[in-house]
Amino acid sequence: MKATAWMGTDSVKVIDVPDPKIMNARDAIVRISTTAICGSDLHLYHGYIPAMRKGDILGHEFMGEVVEVGPQVRNLAPGDRVVVPFPIACGHCSSCQRGLYSVCENSNPNAGIAEKIMGHSPAGIFGYSHLLGGYAGGQAEYARVPFADVGPVKVPDEISDDQAVMLADVFPTGYMGAEMCDIKPGQVIAVWGAGPVGLLAAASARLLGAERVIVIDRFPYRLRLAEEHIDAETINYEEADVLDTLNEMTAGRGPDACIDAVGLEGHHGNTAMYAYDRAKQAARVETERPFALRQAILACRSGGVVSVVGAYGGFVDKFPMGAFMNRSLIMRTGQCHVQRYTRPLLERIQRGEIDPSFIVSHRMPLCDAPKGYKIFQKKQDDCTKVLLKV
Amino acid sequence: MSQVDTVLLPELDGPVPATLPSALGLLSLALGVGALVAPGPVARLTGVDDSPAARSVLPAIGLRELGSAAGLLSGRRPAGWAWSRVAGDAMDLTLLGRALAERSGERRRRVALTTLAVAGITAVDVLAAVRVGRARRARARVIRMQIAVTVNRSPAEAYRFWRDMENLPRFMAHLESVRADDLRRSHWIARGPAGHRVEWDAEIIDDQPNKSITWRSLPGTRVPNAGRVRFVPAPGDRGTEVRVELRYAPPAGALGRAVAKLFGEEPEQQVRDDLRRFKQVLETGEVVRSEGSPNGISVRQQAMQRPAQPLPASRR
Ligand SMILES: NC(=O)c1ccc[n+]([C@@H]2O[C@H](COP(=O)([O-])OP(=O)(O)OC[C@H]3O[C@@H](n4cnc5c(N)ncnc54)[C@H](O)[C@@H]3O)[C@@H](O)[C@H]2O)c1
Ligand SMILES: [Zn+2]
Ligand SMILES: [Zn+2]
Secondary structure, X not given: XXXXXXXXXXXXXXXXXXXXXXXXXXXXXXXXXXXXXXXXXXXXXXXXXXXXXXXXXXXXXXXXXXXXXXXXXXXXXXXXXXXXXXXXXXXXXXXXXXXXXXXXXXXXXXXXXXXXXXXXXXOEEEOOOOOOOOEOOOOEOEEEEOXXXXXOEEOOOOOOHHXXXXXHOHHHXXXXXXXXXXXXXXXXXXXXXXXXXXXXXXXXXXXXXXXXXXXXXXXXXXXXXXXXHHOOEEEEOOOOOHHHHHHHXXXXXXXXXXXXXXXXXXXXXXXXXXXXXHHHHHOOOOOOEOHHHHHHHHHOOXXXXXXXXXOOOOOOOOOOHHHHHHOOOEEEEOOOOHHHOHHHHHHHHHOOOOOHHHHOOEEEEHHHHHHHHHHHHHOOOOOOOEEEEO | OOHHHHOOOHHHHOOOOOHHHHHHHXXXXXXXXXXXXXXXXXXXXXXXXXXXXXXXXXXXXXXXXXXXXXXXXXXXXHHHHHHHHHHHHHHHHHHHHHHHHHOOHHHHHHHHHHHHHHHHHHHHHHHHHHHHHHHHHHHHHOEEEEEEEEEOOOHHHHHHHHHOHHHHHHOOOOEEEEEEOOOOEEEEEEEOHHHOEEEEEEEEEEEEOOOEEEEEEOOOOOOOEEEEEEEEXXXXXXXXXXXXXXXXXXXXXXXXXXXXXXXXXXHHHHHHHHHHHHHHHHHHOOOOOOOOOOOOOOHHHHHOOOOOOOOOHHHO
């Protein structure tokens, strides 16, 4: 089959590989119809996530048709149209049973490596480095889906591929980012990053009853999506001082909750600051560029919530612990526990409360994956989200 | 002290090769007393009664033998005392060699006989010293570990799975098979590098249903080992803490190196991985596989990941 493989920093290629086969009794094989490129894939593309190997198949957002099931899979049958959550979760460990699917205790066969860096291992993730399992990803014609009796959700005909594939990651992730804010009536929520995750976090904050939603980024075309589809206010951090503007907008209180939907590859308008972290990151002295996170902490109202869905891989410098501690802030974070959200969010789409596919800017055939990575990386051609059609 | 240290392994815990050293101790005692109390007859018997120097040396040799005797019979540092006998033998052989060159006739014959006897004793002494030393080194090599994992299953379920010894290879990666001969005894085959196999028989010596199982290898194995697993209810209704204690002594030499490779550079990591697989099998039904780690969790495989893409048909 054809599959998108990581070939080194800033390099992906569509190559021929063997077709996947059932390896565990609870596996299913899915023939992929639509798959997406994620901001998380960019971290791999840029070489910031350790333990990648040349030839690794990328992709953790995909959907398609079940073509084969293992002997233990009774809920699915060949022909079913499903969307697959990106964390691989067994459903039976204590973490899974508490709904913490992205920290499943059984799905990372390379848990030993992850423990060395993170203390304990999170769940395995499709196409997301050997640190997180060494699983082949879904930017391909077929994928093997472990624990198919837990993750995949059947998609009714009236839901389009473009809508359904949002349930693999970005919609649940944005939703969880907003849910972690514990939004009360009248509250103001600020979101750093107007990528797919940030936009869907902002939209979810609306669904969850936020009074005002403020989105921060530097790309006018992305900020425009926030204004048009979410009725959000926006700040272009290259044009205005973010902290001053937020204080001004909230009459000095600061937002009640701040969502970091940027992650480890933050960008900074202040060139000196940017150069500092960029250099340390390049020298691998620091693994992250946590500009958005630092700013979110400083901006947040005292006693408020900092909700982190942007991805981090290692260690951050200059963490404003003083502000965090002295102002009684709360931080909530995590890779999304997608399995917890797929069904309720599918229902919200069915009820017409939201159409998450408003973020999709590009659709192209699988063989154009290298081009998709490039334009998404460089934010060219007003690119917000690339779907690959198989 | 680890719980499992209370499980006796004859090879490791017996009063190690005790018979030979104490026999040597008695011999030393007899020789020492003879040389001290009756230097005259001893000198005559050995054919050196014509030399005043020899007659004055004999009580000193007697004292030395008494020292060795006391050491050997005390049972402490038997290897050290056995080697002290060998050193004494060497000294005696040197003296006898000189005496032999200076004598003729009946005295020469007696000195020759004495030399032969001392040479024989020396051989026995060397053998004893080597054997005692080997046993001591085996004890020094003993590897002990205690590792635990929390499994989201009841103690009864975890116990039941482990108690069927034939299940062990499903999560212990280095085992090829375990055959239960009866409810107590089993035959274990471990697979090593380059086709090396290590086999042993084991028996369950303590079985507390739903609480613990203790086993040890039977005498005669080259890899004496013992283990205990306890199934403790995890606090807060979180299943079972499976607590394993292991003790084994890898042999020296080529087989030892093979066994060391079996357990890898980090034996603890291997056992931790075994327990992770145990957890996977109990909670999910089987060992979880990925394209990068097609055989599931293992340190070795983590170091040598294949690319995360489907396996070629030939490797399935
Ligand atoms: N927690 C999860 O489960 C989860 C799931 C998916 C993605 N993620 C992470 O979410 C993050 C965003 O993903 P995405 O797909 O939206 O990526 P993206 O690259 O499309 O979006 C990131 C956006 O952040 C903006 N940005 C950069 N620096 C900024 C700053 N200092 N202030 C404000 N905005 C800034 C960029 O201009 C860009 O628009 C990534 O880190 C990704 O790995 C996490
Ligand atoms: Zn994603
Ligand atoms: Zn789990």
